Amino acid sequence: MRRITGLALAVVFLVWGCGENSKNPFGLDLLQRKDTGSEKLLEIKGMTKEMTYHYQVNVGRSNKIMIGEFRGLRANLLLRFGDLSNIPHGATVEQVLLCIWRYDDVIKASDATPFQADIHKITQAWDDSSITTWEEIQNGYEPSSLQSIQITPEETNVDSFYMPTDLIQAWVDSTENNYGILLRSAGANFIKLYYSKDSAYSPRLKVYYSTNTGTDSAEVVATEDTYLIENTGSTPENRLIVGAGYGFATLLHFDVNTDSLPKGTTVNRALLTLMVDTTQTILRKKLTFVLSSIAVKTEPEAWSPPDISLDSTSTSTSSYSEPATATIDITHLVQNWVSQRSPNHGLRLGAFSDQTELVRLSFYASTADSTLIPKVEIFYATPPIK
């Protein structure tokens, strides 16, 4: 048996050695199928419909507050120190310092210079968990400034500002309603971020006071704080915007031709490329801007933002890193449209960052120069048919 097995093995391996597989050089046409499918690239330039809209974002529970102005967005800071019980009744307020700790980076260009911020007394009640827009408070403060402070673009750890003692004295004496203060910038070219009361570094007042027994000080922590963005600029023509902090989203609809992309087509990759207007874009050094796209369920003819129905199962995200172009992979969305799993009612582009972060991406619309308009590249493979 051993001899036979050995002999057989020798024969087999001899044969094996003689036979070497080589690559089949013949094409797919050999199979004589009705269609062997093809791999192509479809380029769609411009959108059939597009619009940018603003939506409201409540930032009252964010761990940051901010003040300043940059590229048409002014951040107005609201602070309220509701609990003054640390200061004895009848005490005389001698000096008040506002201490706030810097958060992360400063939103600025290279030419940032210090600006003056006016302190106004707020005359209406507000609640940081519900107040959302500047319009809600723009008539609720005394226009005349109590005092001004200077905000510098330097990345200092903590900023301290003298506060109007009369106002704090009035709050202590309960002769005025304590609705807090508004810090409003004038002519700023940067926005500085600070930690809010919803962080470990609450803004606080250091109140120096005197009583019959002598002088003392007390720390009063902010009980309400928020920032409200005021749109002081105007969006240039032919621009679309996505952003957070002051919410902007853009709806885009482009025609996916089902004649060239039949139902069984595989979308290998679909890229939406946007040409960025860097002069209108607000980016953060320490925060990656993430573009998100989500399929829209509302037909383009019926778009009436912000009431837009979205398909949360069909989303994609992409980090924006290149300065001149933003590209987002929308393969999944386009595949759904091509496969007719969902109708092509367009997509909504938004900023996937924390909605309380102030970021903005401005890009050229389809009415701009043809080299700048949004473009969709679809790499696809049509199905073979047996």
Add this chain to the structure above:
Amino acid sequence: MRKLMREVSIGLLFLFVLATAVFADGSIYSTRAFGVSWYFPSGQAVGMGGVAMSSVDSQHLNWANPAALPASQTVQVSCVFLYQHLKINSKTQVFKTGYANFNGVMFSVPVHKRMGVAFGIQPLTNINLKIKRRDAIKNNIYTKSVKSSGGLNSFFLMIGYRPLKSLLVGIGTNFIMGKMEENWRVDFIDSHFRDNFDQFRTKAWGMNYTVGVIAEPLPGWHLGGIYGFSSNLHLKFETSYYSADIKTSKNATTTYPKKIGIGTSYHWKGRWQVGFDFVTQDWQNFQLGEEKPNETIREYRYAGGIEFTPSRQTHAFYLKQISYRAGFTYSQPYFLGYNGEKLHSYLFTFGFGLPFAHQTGVLDLSFEIGKMGDLEKNMFAENIFRMVVFITSNERWFVR
């Protein structure tokens, strides 16, 4: 029993070792219809060009004719291993393919001195072809490939009976089943691209019957034949475009055609055997569902072969115990070539029956060398080399 198991184990181990580095590429014609048909009726028959219709041999299991079963009075286990090497020629290019795998197993028991039963599994057709193309879209490189695989198999149960000393009859039932796949892929190098995977799958199943007869009108001269009844073959066509999440399925029924085989053989002095066979199966009216592929025709197979065994004595010199075989097969496959022309296949065969364990087992080593297709008429011509290994063990289980 223990001895039999040991031999079977050695045989299986041997086959397993061979099959571990399996080649898996086959004929250029294997995507036609149900694939290229394979015909390996017994270890003896392969060496003799495929002569099996009238073959009566106590040491070999004859899968082709159930009437041959009572010839053996021992429990037999037979395992088959196949190695195939093809050199495929076109007018412009040449390439080679290799295929190696197990190719069936059969078990037979003599339930009575006049009756034997057998069951087993064997492939009827084989599909194995890969085609690849490399291309790029806007500098994004991808490979497009098609891999066809599968084929029809038969799980069979046969009974043979010897009503008269010179007459053997048999009947077999074949459960035909198969799965044929065609996998289409587009694979991009850039991992950001989603790759394609589309699949066509045909599942087939059905049952048919074969009756066989072998007669010995004169001492040493055998006449044999089989008739395989036509039967319904159920088909299920499945198409899956995975990325597009589209799956379709369609059922159909077709006719698995009848098969007729006749043959004769002559045994001389117990040492020589010569035989001739003719087998045909009419695939001309074969339909795949509602479609008639227009690529199937009547299959013919003519075979002739000779065997010489110098001695049947267990104490003889070993080289004298070996059976030496040679044969020739001409066949017209059941499918047409790619340009619609008929194909012709010519095979020269030779083989050796190597007895072991005092002739209670035999290792049949057979070779087929030949050609299928014509370069001028059929676009492709295949040079065929096949090695077929049968290991058959014979053991008396029920004899005290």
